[in-house]
Amino acid sequence: MHDYQNPELPIEERVTDLLGRMTLAEKAGLMFHTMAAINPDGTPAAGDAMIPATEDLIRNGGLNHFNILTFGPVTPRKIAEWHNRIQEIAADTRLGIPVTVATDPRHGVIDNPAASASAGGFSAWPEPIGLGATKDPELVRRFADIARQEYLAAGIRVALHPMADLATEPRWARTSGTLGSDADVVSALITAYVQGFQGSSLGPDSVVAMVKHFPGAGPQKGGEDAHFAYGREQVYPGGMWDYHLKPFEAAFAAGAAQIMPYYGMPVDTTYEEVGFGFNRQVIEGLLRQRYGFDGVVCTDWGLVTDAEIMGTPMPARAWGVEHLDRHAxxxxxxxxxxxxxxxEQCPELIIDLVASGRLSESRVDVSVRRILRDKFRLGLFDDRRFVDPAAAETIAGRPSFRAEGLEGQRRSIVVLTDRPSPADSPSAAGSASDAGSASAAGPVLPLGEGITVYLDGVEPAVAADYAKVTDDPALADVAIVRRAAPYEPRGGGFEAFFHAGRLAWTDEELAPVLQLAGTLPTVVDVWLDRPAVLTPLAGKAAALVGTFGVSDVALLDVLFGRAPATGTLPFELPSSMAAVEASREDVPNDTKDPLFPYGHGLVI
Structure with a gap:
């Protein structure tokens, strides 16, 4: 037995022993964290131009950090089986260095390949912005602890979340992944999030929280996203650079083990105008020196190599250094x-750089030591290398976890308006004698069970548990409509998943909802992945609700009074696009005369 294989020795001794036995090629492989695809049956997917075969990357490239990409529905048990298969491959390599498996968020109701996966067999919770709407650190801590248990059972040891970014620019396409716009509230939630995943210190029962995107994405110029060249610039017209650092400071204090910088390129600041992943002043100067962070820093995806994603050419996000070749x-x-x-999966570039004398192997060793340290801390060299697929099936998505996720969804729902019904309108809550009902002159919510409803965007089979369902608005007491927040479609493929641009609906998009609201009391729910302009609906809908990735069951539980409405807005809702365009990207809740201010929400 070599010293690095001896669990009785201190971790630093084990790291030093293993590091001394590694070839440069093996070290270089550890410095890449790429994608690995899983088939629905739990087998590693065959390689293609976008994602090479996982076995080849492990055996021939020395890579052993993989972010899982699932093709179709893959259960936690199958993820666990896949995990064990690739661990067996890694165990068969010269030094047997175990694989570290990571994932983007996968506990949501919404499936968006650009940012997060739907829950599948895991418990389903609101999107992070919905957790922000609860403003409850204990709920967030509980979510993170449940997600930790589910990930751990399936063999997932790194969460490529949370996003500590602030939602200060209303048009930004990644708002739904944030916890809101207020730095102090987000800081409290980030603390709970990191502690729920990692515990008091990183150990065998932990899942690493890779907090992103340092030093705070969000203030993107014009609200565009830095995945794309037209959105590469990050701006601070309000001078709020330090404000965006607050949630990261909370993450450091909570013990966050790993950090990811964003693609964005700061302009008109004291920092070099290059993407944050290339920015020595930001990573070495600010993160390492000012904050003393000595954990793993992993760049965002695809800074070096041009690629094709979902059939769309994607140039490397080498903002500010486009002129450099891949080695540079x-x-x-x-x-x-x-x-x-x-x-990325190009360890040969690091090997070339060392061979040419442009990069010292001692600098490589600094990074490899950090990377190995986390593998040892997580117990991957010892009892945590393999997982039990049967246990993954039992633990992930267990009924109590699903129930808590559903409760988290309910608690994130925000009732924005609940106006009295016109005297000549049918009662939205049933007869005045019904228990818990309101008269025709009273508020619309809660709706009375057993009324007749017309649905648009709600599953009739779900609604049938609450009310009679009709497909004729003329026969309905109330209409319930669900809509996604408006956006400006850009391109196809990968870009289509980024909802960007305008926050207001066109007249054509609004017409069906306004026509319906003109004929019977209409409850409108809007999925607020960004702060939509709801001004045209606010005076027309009988009740207006904001949600952040919740199921029909969670929504109807609140609308029909089975659960209280307690959520409040995690960002303000602007009154117009003109107000958005006049606001400053880095300043929270900065639009003039917002329709609904930050923290608004009726208690029903």
């Missing part, structure tokens, strides 16, 4: 202070 980009990333390159 890798060198600049490492010299900036990063340890791993996300979404």
């Amino acid at each position: 980009r890798v060198l600049k990333i490492i010299e900036a202070g990063a340890d791993q390159l996300g979404g």
